[in-house]
Amino acid sequence: MAPYRGAILDVDGTLVRGDDGLPGMDTGIRKLREEGIDLLLCSNNPTNPPEDYVERFAAHGVRIDAEQVLTSALVTAEFLEAEHAGSDLFVVGETYLRDLLRERGFALRNDPDAVDAVVASIDREFDYETLAQAFWALEGGAAFVGTDPDVTIPAAKRLVPGSGAILNAIAGVAGREPDRVLGKPSREAGAAALDRLGVPADEILVVGDRLDTDIALGDGIGATTVLVRSGVTTPDDLAEATVRPDYVIDSLGEIETVLGDGA
Structure with a gap:
């Protein structure tokens, strides 16, 4: 039996790319489950609810x-609840993020002078007016929170801009960095993952294709890290790299x- 009881798995670039499963995804998941390892899929994509992942993998x-x-x-x-x-929030983001925050009891406002915090995320309809309003809210002293730092994300055929690109645009015009950027590799993401798995960090594998998010998250919580070459890392x-994985493999x-090495 392997000395691991939990695995935190990145999604895009590790398990899938677009709607396509990456080679070894199903066999890797099956092997982890055969070893009695509990799985947690951890994604920096803020646009889809967990139920969408259930359907995506069922396919x-x-x-x-x-x-x-x-x-x-x-x-x-x-994080915002805590x-x-x-x-009151000014949200740069897509439908799921907005709906989720409303469900959690937050009021979303379009008036930049009437909000307490700007929440910035990937928004494929992001435009000049939205940038201006976020800037004005921050000028007025609003807190500045980002969902995740990913400047690019893997789509079906090539990389596309992610939340980090939106964050950088707003930060650039406002002349200030976000107060907090959530998602991987933040301490909040690490704590949330550990809480959901209920397993000590030294008994967890973190598997992903990004050094700056996946491997950094695992390093931050003290887990064993595994980089897969199926994603963006060259x-x-x-x-x-300054943060190096414990293992490098071609795919899950x-x-x-x-x-076997840890047995």
Whole structure:
């Protein structure tokens, strides 16, 4: 039996790319489950509810429960509940994030002079007027929170701009960095993942394709880290990395080599 009881798995670039399952995804998940390892899918995508992941993986013949999905939107909502309860928000983001924050009791306002915090995220309808309003809210002293730092995200054929691109645009015009950026690799994301798994960090694998989010998250909580080459990290990125993974494999399908090494 492997010495691991939990695994935090990145989604895009690790398990899937667009709607397509990556090679080894199903066999890797099956092997982890055969070893009795509890799984948590952890994504910096703030645009989809956990139920969408259930359907997405069911299409590939893989069963995932909604409770096994943690997204940057959920981490952000939990942070705001803890640190900004009752705040009025100006939200740069898409429908799911907005609906989630309303469900958690926040009022979303379009008046930049009447909000307590700006929450910034990927928004594929982001425009000049929205940028101006976010700028004005921050000029008025609103708190500045981002859902996740991903400047780019993998789509079906190539990388596209992510939440980090929106954050950088707002930060640039406002002349200030976000007060908090949630999602991986933040301490809030790490704490939320540990809480959901209920397993000590030294008995957890963190598997992902990004050094600055997935591997940094695992390093931050003290877990064993596994980089997969199926996503965005290049050999040059790995050679120059300051945060280095414990293992590097081509895909999740090779996770058995990690489990065997730790047995």
